[in-house]
């Protein structure tokens with residue numbers, strides 16, 4: 001770091017160092033400004049202050065001014081096979097516009113990945129403000145999500161048997177939090193990419209600052225029950241609207257979870273049917289969610305895909321051994337990793353649906369790729385065969401690509417349940 005030309009006349013900046021709690025306001029203020037400077041709601045600010053792990057956060061200072069920030073939550077993320085693997089949730093990354101493009105981010109990524117390795121965490125994950133930023137540091141998009149603006153007048157859901165047995169009742173979002181979290185916790189092991197809720201994180205789902213609603217309703221919650229058991233929930237707002245033809249409101253879905261297909265269908269049907277609305281706006285849903293296959297007209301749902309979680313294998317051997325493989329795999333990867341050279345070289349992965357090992361080897365390579373391709377394929381959402389077709393994976397031993405590609409797949413699409 002330290003290229004000495006810049007908008008501030010060439011003042012040198014320093015190496016990143018760990019944040020102190022009393023520096024948080026300055027540090028976070030610098031981050032907010034890097035994101036454009038809009039003022040955040042006090043409730044959101046207070047929660048993020050509480051959730052920040054200052055001991056895992058770093059800043060770059062130029063005199064008394066904070067010019068770079070980066071943090072890392074300590075998540076547990078589900079990987080294929082169901083294990084909850086420690087993953088550093090990289091967050092709050094920003095560099096002052098006066099100090100941009102002179103290596104401040106690079107110095108923070110260097111320090112952070114060294115730190116993550118020293119904490120014994122084999123994965124770092126993030127959501128990117130811009131996809132072009134993080135590839136050079138070894139991250140790759142590993143999960144995608146589905147957005148839709150559903151015309152609920154013309155696209156109608158067909159529900160499975162048992163849906164009518166599910167009872168729905170309104171509940172206050174904050175008061176029903178424990179019941180919702182119990183449902184969420186049961187779903188976490190079943191889908192790669194899901195994050196076990198850490199203390200405090202459950203509150204992000206019911207933050208409801210009045211200043212962020214515009215003309216929409218406060219957050220609403222409906223609980224689903226089968227018998228006495230809470231089996232699901234949906235949180236949403238309603239944004240009323242009127243056109244010359246009549247009511248034209250929008251339901252904005254914020255969260256939905258169900259323990260069984262009938263519960264999920266009952267919640268979706270409810271959201272389709274709220275009076276005085278004609279659009280159901282959904283963002284960030286799993287790409288394989290059932291509602292898409294229940295609607296009468298998918299085109300009227302205006303679906304679109306978005307990139308979601310970026311994965312970086314910080315310790316290739318430990319990360320690949322932490323997940324399982326849906327069919328037997330025995331392949332040698334030749335891995336290129338310029339930013340974390342401890343990963344570079346040959347690794348033999350032997351795995352099946354029960355478990356896996358991944359060790360250093362001197363055997364000949366079967367497949368060559370960079371750590372980014374392993375990150376993309378890690379959760380089973382991007383196939384190694386597709387990456388090979390894109391010229392990013394090279395097959396040396398005939399048959400190795402199909403073997404690894406099928407083995408890395410996941411029957412359930414990986415999904416990031418919330419931003420961070």
Ligand SMILES: CC(=O)SCCNC(=O)CCNC(=O)[C@H](O)C(C)(C)COP(=O)(O)OP(=O)(O)OC[C@H]1O[C@@H](n2cnc3c(N)ncnc32)[C@H](O)[C@@H]1OP(=O)(O)O
Pocket residue numbers: 034035090091092093094095096099100101102103104105106107126127128129130132133136
């Ligand atoms: C996980 C999260 O928090 S995502 C949020 C990221 N933060 C933001 O988007 C806030 C606004 N932007 C910023 O704060 C800064 O511009 C940052 C953090 C994106 C980049 O910081 P900088 O200190 O300027 O990056 P740095 O100088 O280390 O750049 C390293 C390389 O990345 C490239 N790069 C940096 N930002 C971008 C970008 N937005 N798009 C494409 N390339 C980029 C640089 O050109 C440079 O390339 P080179 O090595 O080929 O010369």
